[in-house]
Amino acid sequence: MMREQVAQTPASDMAPTLLALRGVGKVFSNGVTALSDVDLTIREGDFLSLLGPSGCGKSTALRLIAGLSTPTSGVLDWRGGGSLDRANIGFVFQEPTLLPWASVFDNVWLPLRLKGISRAKAAPAISEMLARVHLTGFEDAVPRELSGGMKMRVSIARAMVTKPRVLLMDEPFAALDEITRFKLNNDLLELWQDERFTVVFVTHSVFESVFLSNRVVVMAARPGRVFDELAIEASYPRDEAFRTSPDYAALCRQASDVLVNAIDSTAGSHHDSH
Ligand SMILES: Nc1ncnc2c1ncn2[C@@H]1O[C@H](COP(=O)(O)OP(=O)(O)OP(=O)(O)O)[C@@H](O)[C@H]1O
Known part of the structure; x- marks a missing residue:
């Protein structure tokens, strides 16, 4: 059975639409x-996993969604028309892609520097973001001195330092060990709950998508x-107790069944485009 405390679940159906993909196709x-x-509707404040x-x-x-590519059919309809300013979108990749010669502080400064903001003027925002990702004290370290998890924290701080409304994350934790991944999942959720941005992840x-999201596509x-799409109607905050709960296990089983059906549908498909 799912949890009763749905009141704390982000009211996704009620939240305004941020972006609607309508009939979107991409042929290379x-x-x-x-x-x-x-067809996909992303709402303000969603934590939506693909x-x-x-x-x-x-x-x-x-x-x-990032505007790094254009569809060959269909439209992306941003709320209020036009696409979001690029500065309003943060992107985190599987590789942290840090500048190897630059300190943690300077890596996080980069997007502000590109906007013409001096190091001194950017300092409070950088320090605040580093605190949010639990890297206070590592400002002067360079990437090679950091663990994989810490590098990913820097990458998240760099993406979030401009306070984007949307954070796009492409398998950010796939290369990390399980314990580090769990910690980063917890910390990302905390950040998301505090700052109320929209995440497409x-x-x-299956386990990661169910733990994090209010919607799994x-x-x-x-x-x-x-x-198919699943609503993950479990309340936030989600913590270690949730991770080991029967509710979580049931939701993972449900998502896993849908994923198996999705894979089977491909196996039987005649649309092979390769
Ligand atoms: N620039 C490109 N030119 C041609 N084909 C591409 C290009 N980018 C992606 N593809 C193809 O488009 C399909 C979808 O790729 P995409 O990387 O979006 O899938 P994915 O679900 O993210 O995969 P993965 O989980 O392996 O990263 C794949 O068949 C891929 O080979």
Whole structure:
């Protein structure tokens, strides 16, 4: 059974739409249909995961949302028209992609520096973000001195230092060990609950998507498409007690069943675009 305390769940259905993808398709010049007819509504404050097998178009969808790529059919309808200012979107990749010669502090300064903000003027925002990702005291360290988890924390701080309304995350924790991943999941949720931005999170992991999200969108491949969506009606904050609860296990089983069906649908598909 699901939890009763749905009152603390973000009221996704009630929140205003931030972005609607309508009939979105992406065909690459080599003929690969990465996405076909995707309809998806992202609401303010959602923690929405895109879950699916390799090649179902998760990263392509994220790149379209980021404005790094354009659809070959359909539209992305941002609330208030026009696309969001690029400064209003933060992006975190699986690789932390830090400047190797620059300190933690200077890595986080980078997006502000690109906006013409001096180091001194940026300092309070940088220190605050480093505190939020639990890196106070590591300002002067360089990336090679940091663990994988710490590098990812720097990457998150860098993405969030401009206070974007939307954070796009492409398998950010996939390369980390499980304990580090759990910690980063907890800390990301804390940040999200405090700051109330919108997250679109790409993952292969059923467990991670259910733990984090209020909505899990399951995708299927060939062609890449939305297969189904699950509402994760468990209250926040979600902590270690939730991670070991029967509710969590039941929700993971449900998501896993949908994912298996999505994969089976591809296995039987005649739409092979490769
Ligand atoms: N620039 C490109 N040119 C041609 N084909 C591409 C390009 N980018 C992605 N594809 C193809 O589009 C499909 C979807 O790719 P995408 O990377 O979006 O999937 P994904 O679900 O993110 O996969 P993974 O989980 O493995 O990262 C794949 O078949 C991929 O090979």
